[in-house]
Amino acid sequence: MENYESKKLADIEKDLQTDFKKGLTQEQVDKKLLSDGKNELPVARVTPWYRTFLLAFIEPLQIILIIAAIISVVAPIVANKTGHMSFHDFIDFIVIIAIVIIDAILETVQTVKARKSVDALKALSKPRSVVIRDGQQKEIDAADLVVGDIVVLEAGKYVPAELRIIKASDFMIDESILTGESVPVDKHANKISPTVILAEKKNIAFMSTFTTAGRGIGVVIATAINSEIGKIAAAVNSNEDEHTPLEKKLTSFSYWISCAAAFVGVTIFAAMLFTGDRNAWANYLMVAITLAIGVIPESLAAVVSITLSFSTKRMAKENVIVKKLASVETLGSVNVICTDKTGTLTQNKMTVQKVIVNNKIITQKDYVKLPSSLQKELFLKSLVLPNDSVTEGTERIGDPTELALVDYAELMGIDEQKSRELWLRTDEIPFDSERKLMTTVNEIDSKQVTFTKGAIDQLLKVCSRIILNDQIINLTDEHRHEILKSATTLSDDALRVLAFAYSDDINQTKANYEANLIFVGAVAMIDPVRIEAVQAIEEAHAAGIRVVMITGDHAITALAIARDLDLAYTPYEVMSSEALERYSEEELLRVIDNIKVFARVNPDHKVRIVNALQKKGNIVSMTGDGVNDAPSLSKADIGVAMGITGTDVAKQAADVILTDDNFATIMKGVNEGRNVYQKIKRAIVLLMGFNLANVVSIFVISMILHVSPLEATNILFINLIVESCLAIAIGMGPLDDTLMLLPPKFGKNGLLKGSLLPIVKIGLFSGAASILAFFVGMEAVDIKVWGAIDESSWYTFFKTTSNLTLTDKIQFISFGRTAMFITTVSSPLLFAHLIKLSNWQANRKVNWTISMPLVYASLIALGLGMIVTFIPGINDNIFGLVHYGTKEIDGRMLQGWNAQNIWLIFASFGMALIAPLGILLTDAIVFYSYHLAPKSWQTNRELVLKMLEADRKEEIAQAKKNKQIKK
Missing domain, CATH: 1.20.5 (Single alpha-helices involved in coiled-coils or other helix-helix interfaces)
Incomplete structure (x- = not known):
């Protein structure tokens, strides 16, 4: 956009081919609409639900599951060397594909629900605009505005396009959504020097900002995408969605798992082929595929989605809407939070903090407690009479500064509307930027009383007397010095000072309303910090999270707010936009770790700050509500927008929306995010540890017997039913608040970092228990039924008898398989409760929290395992386990469960205790050595x-x- 702020009005009128008095003709408007288009902001394309659903199937983990499903169908065909297929051959395929579909549905439903929540927050109104066209004033849709249109603005109206002010009368605009500056800006029509700082363009009205006072006329110099707001919206829409840290880690993990599964399968197949009968290669291939399936955590994708889904529901109750499931974990990884000041850390509401009375500074609370006096009566009238703002219920109309005065008066029982009805305004001199004063004349007790408010230095120039200790005396130079000294003290703390005076001189005329006044007092106000924001920043620091404040306010104001927040204390911790402009990228990277406040920044500065922090290896969160925050919200690893005061552009750019506009709520999200990551890691430890145990036990037994002790159906039941129940329950468990006492995990921390030892412990202990269970179970085999002629062991018979076919061998080991199955199913029901990855190192007290979802899941998994083990027809026909009684198979009367072998069931449950006892013992040793030794x-x-x-x-x-x- 050209530097319209530095051009003469006559040149602008000529360049834009318009007439400031008559406006554009309809013919000109039609041509410009055809060439430039509507005055509408660009809207990002919304991904349709079916695309989201289909994309879920091509994620790495899902592809692995689909491959596993295909293998589960192909493997029996290869092993049996036949094309005959039965329903039994499709059971594994159906179960795995069902898991894949459920996971895709969960992700799609969550995404659509979040999108609807965001849409519900958007404004429903269609903006209108008053313009001058063909010499007539008319109201039109703001979308029909074109460059060169003459727009009329009054207090309470939104600016519909970018305007160069051509006329202004006490015209003020709230630009906080764009510049972040909390105080409305006084606008004028005079040309100024060219500047890139938006907050200093005092003769430009920016699109989507809000007029708070006065009246103005401007010419449209930019619309839609060419406006500052439009540029921001376009930049946000052009940003590509980056993968979250969790998504990157899961992708890396899935590749690692797929390679490991392929390696295990090939290695086992080769080992068995070269050490056994090469004619039995089909059987060896089946064993290898079974082991490969055993490596893959088929339920991990579903566990992650369900864990994240439960977390998003829980967060929604805490006023946090998550637009993308994986963003929950990103919150937990954040180690730098960049936050806007206005409305996020502060209340976005000017509030009286101090009062200058009797030439002393006292708090606003202490002044409220003072008894009634002449000074206090006049002071209360000064708050509400020379004031145009109105409050009624939740409606607040007017300048924020004047609204603060009305709010303070209401604390002392004064209603502005009743006061103005009682003491009618008979005359006034409106505020202007040159005088910096506003004066009203009100009728009080049949007398004309003048009340003036304004800048304290200007007001003292027109005062000749002062009220001190309820006495009216002459205003001396010493009095002026004391008052100005107090005002300077307050200004140094970034408080805005407004002073009041009055006169009841009956000889006053309009020419001397603002002369020989009596000084009453002054107030100092600021947009105060949220109390909960102070607590949240303290909590963030305790959690090892650095908070950086980014604001459009001046450095002095920003530092004062930072002090109140315990965020920064010295000017060396504050960087202004001028300094930021001077710094090169390398220089900024060197100093950025020491800067806690960035002041007077533009939207592009915020993006640069976020980018520099990311280059330093940080996981950055950006919180904000204005349009000026949108590019940085989009750029940050996780953008957090405010749902109430937040603009649509900000909500569109963000990953998370706070429906209560409370900075403290983000810390609840961080806590949830850390717990989500911890729960996912615990689930991975369970899944991978148990899969390792299966691989170890199957590998050892297969190398000894050259037949798999468990079938693919057994492995899939354990992985998809038992493990899934427990892993999902871990995700539904209670929050561990102690995680907020640890520094965040960021950088190149894979999902397995810090988890290898627990995985190995589970794998070795559980694997050893499974191997032992198998060989103990084989002691229940009646080898005479199989044709043994002596009392040789089952192992000798199995290895020396050549009459046993592959089918015979699978049937022969059914007791060992059953014992191993019972132990394998039962063991994780116990040690799942012992997987602790939280900060046990930081506390000598072992705090065991019972997770009721995990207790219920253990009982459900145990029940399902017993159904599979002992229900006739299911145990033998589907899962190849021991049947009941005597059963004829291939001419042999094979014994099933009876009084002589029932002991094996109890022995199997007993061996299931080996893994949890081993884990408990090693953890106790480590805990003792760390804390007590x-x-x-x-x-x-x-x-x-x-x-x-x-x-x-x-x-x-x-x-x-x-x-x-x-x-």
């Missing part, structure tokens, strides 16, 4: 940490003390 290095380390923490607390206390002294 004497270690000089640890003692020294704790002493150093305590000394550093004491120094840090002392520095903070001193900074707070200095701040209080200053105030």
Whole structure:
């Protein structure tokens, strides 16, 4: 856009081929609409639900599951060397595909629900605009505005396009959604020097900002995508969706798993082929495929989606809407939060904080408590009479500064509307930027009383007397010095000072309304911080999260707010936009770790800040509500928009929306995110540890017997039913709040980092228990039924008898398979409760939290396992387990469960205790060695940490003390 702020009005009128008095003709408008298009912001394309559903099938983990499903159909055909297929051959395929479809449905439903929540937050109104065309004033749809149109603006109206002001009368605009500056800007029609800082373009009205006072006329200089708002919207829409850290880790993990499964399958097949009968290659291939399936955690995708889905529901109840499932985990990984000030850390509501009365500074609360007096009566009238703002219920109309005065008056029982009805305004001199004063004349007790408010330095120039201790005396230079000194003290703390005076001189005329006034007092106000934001920042620091404030306000104001938030204390921690412009990328990277506040920034500055923090290896969250926040919301690893005051553009750019506009709520999201990641890691430890146990046990037994002890159906039942029940229950478990006492996990931390030892422990203990269970179970085999002529062991008979076909061998080991199956199903029901990955190192007290969802899941999994093991028809025909009684198979009367072998069931349950007892014992040893065993290095380390923490607390206390002294 051209530098219209520095051009003369006559040149602008000529360049835009318009007439400032008559406006454009309809013919000109029609031509420009054809060439430039409607004045509408670009809207991002919405991915249809069916595309989201289909895309879920091509994610790496889903592809692996589909391949596993295909293998489960192909494997029996290859092993049996026949094309004959039965329903039994499709059971595994159906189960796996069902898991894939359910996972895709969950992801699609969550995405659509989040989108509907966002749509419900959008404004429903269609903006209108008053323009001058063909010499006539008319109201049109803002979408029909074109460059060169003359737009008329009044207080309470949104600016419909980018305007160069050509006339202004006490014209003020709230630009906080664009610049982040909380105080409305006084606009004028004079040309200014060219500037890139939007907040300093005092003769430009920006699209979508809000007029708060006065009247203005402007010429449209940019519409739609060419406006500052449009450029931001276009930049947000052009950004490609980047994968979240969790998605990247899951993708990497899925590739790793697929390679591991292929390696295990090929290795086992080759080992068995070269050590056994090569004519039995089909059987070896079946064993290899079974083991490969055993490596793949088929239920992981469903576990992750269900865990995230439960978390998003829980977060929705906490006023956090998550637009994308994987964004939940990203919140937990954040180690830097960049936040807008206005409306996010502050209340976005100017509030009186201090009062200057009797030449002293007191708090607004102390002034409220003062008894009634002449000064207080006049002060209360000064708050509401020279004031045009109105409050009624939730409706608040007017300048934020004047609204603050009305709010303060209401604290003392004064209603502005009743006061104005009682003391009617008979005359006035409106506020203007040159005088910096506003004066009204009100009729009080049949007398004309003048009330003036404005900048304290300008007001003192027109005052000749002062009320001190309820006495009216002459205003001396010493009095002026004391008042200005107090005002300077307040201004240094970024408070905006407004002063009041009055006159009841009966000889006053309009020419001298603002002369010989009596100084009453002054107020100091600011947009105060949210109390909950202070607590949230403290919580963030405790969690190892750095908070960076980014604002459009001046550096002094920003630092004052930062002090109140315990965020920054010195000017060295604040960087202005001018300094940011001077810094190269390399220079910015060197200093950015020391900067806690960025002031007077433009939207493109915010993107640059976020980008620099990301280059330093940080996971960055950006919170905000204005259009000016949208590009950085989109650029950040996770963008968090405000749902109430947030603009549509900001909500569109964000990944998460806070429906209560409370910065503190984001910390609840961080806690949930950390717990989600922890739960997913616990589920992975369970799945991978148990799969490792299956691989170890099947590998060992297969290498000994050259036949798989478990069938693919057994493995899939264990993986998809038993493991899934437990893993999903882990995701539904209670939150571990101690995670907020740890620094965030960021950088190149894979899903397996810190989890290998628990996985190996589970794999070895559970694998050993399964192997032992198999060989104990084989002791229940009656080998005489199989044709043994002596009392040789089952192993000798199995290895030396050549009459056993593959089918015979599979049937022969049914007792061993059953015992191994019972142990394998039962063992994780116990050790799933022992998988602890939280900060046990930080606390000597073992805090066991019983997860009721996990208890219920264990009982359900146990029940399903017993059904499979003992229900006739299911146990033998589908899962190849031991049947009941005597059964004739291929001419042999094979014994099933009877009084002589019932002991095996109890023995199998007993061997299921090996893994949890082994895990419990090793964890106890590690816990003792870490916390209780004497270690000089640890003692020294704790002493150093305590000394550093004491120094840090002392520095903070001193900074707070200095701040209080200053105030």
